Amino acid sequence: MQPLEYSRASESWAGSIFNIVDQSGQELVSIPIEFATQARCNTIGFALSLVAFCFREDGFLRDESGQQLPVKDPMPQGTAIFVRQDGTTQPCTPAKGPRFKYKHRPPEENSESGTMSNSSRSSGLQNDFRVSLIARDFCCLLSGLHYSNCTASHILPLSRPEYYSEVLGGNVRYLFKPEHGLLLRSDLHHSFDRGEWAFHPDGENLVVHVFKNETAAREHHGLILTPDRFRGEARTHPHRDLLKFHYQQCAIQRFRGYSSGFD
Template identity: 50%
Template sequence: MSRTTYPLALERWRASQPIFVTDEASQRLCAVPVDFLLRSSAPPCEFLSRIVEMCVAEEGSLFDRHGNSLLQSSQLSEGPLLWKRQDGSNQACTFKRGPRFKYARRAPVEGEDSSTMSNSKRSSQNQNAFRESLLVRDGSCLLTDRRYTTCTAAHILPQSRPEYYEEVMGYDPGYLFLPQYGFLVSDELHHAFDRGEWAFWPEGENLVVHFLYPQNESLRPLHGKVIPPERFRGEAAEHPRRDLLLFHYQQCVHKYFRGFSADLSGD
């Protein structure tokens, strides 16, 4: 099956040392800039392991080129890292399905303006109620605090793909216009989110902004910004759902850290 390829995050983090992770079959699993990891408000070795887990189906652990485990390490090793499968096999790992944005079984096209097709600007009774609920909860752009009049009420996952919500949540939620399914963000950042260029990483009680592929250099300083739960008004149950945010994050990882699609066919 043919793969759709994407520019790696390394292209936008050129001044950073890259870390390449391979399996024991010499298959590259991901490529991650060191600066991205160090500025992500998460333990770098543990976080890198999470990234690999998003890319492949087989559980495992990271080792450096000298055969030392990075499990308990707080510092990243120089040179390529090895992902050893927990099952002891040295066979090639299986890549997880993705990235999935606008289409469930079609890889997104690089350069699309809004690959998730969230239709968040469309006027409807449901969308208007969705926007009002996010205005009350968020007040302004979560990342820049820009005035709400320049913001979009964005869905975390495409409103056009309710099956994603069912896959993540374990049931069909039906109504997708509750505040926990979205967030308020400036129009520019909304399109970048839809393209998978940035995402929210749940870290403890906080959400951390991660720019995997910052096309606009002026947005790079937002990488690592911490959004505490106090930033949101209202009940915790109405805050952005972390399971949905993690699904979106995984698709971003597939696109810009793995760099290609897997297990997708046209629909």
């Protein structure tokens, strides 16, 4: 299958760009510095985490003069070189993705390719799910809109229980736990599904990262949700590993910019 291409964050955000290539010259990821600055993640360490999401090999970054870049340093404008830990100069191997709604094909740009979880559905399980999210979140996690106008959405596609098993371990059959979901305004729910924004786990907090400036979520870029934003026990808070999986798929889509691994 021919890879699909996506609009990158670097096409949406104005200003300086930090590009990473491997020693073969293959471009790995492209990161807008203004995006990273406003999202409080402007470090070489964050850039390396994106490479780890998008490619399979471990390594470090050096500048064009050959100096290794410290992980706590800010990203400079220009290009850095990813040096593979295994010592080879072969092109890095793209990770499979982005994986959203469909198992055997990547999502098309701007498609409704997400969770298939809609609070207007009448199933008893979905209704209970919605009640549990209202009890925990009360209003939209980003906009603060009253819960009556919000969607009870799953973090990962409800149609892909194997993603939950992959991330959480074991055979996950019941997908309607509050830790599997988010209470969001309807348009924010759809843009989350399209990979236009995500929650980035940062310590105990969750930080909103908006990759596409044209989305309604743009005004919330850099918003920090602390643990006390959620009601109830910590075990019912949005599951960080599920959020990390979603963020990885967004990183593949918005920083690498093309699909891979679909036969």
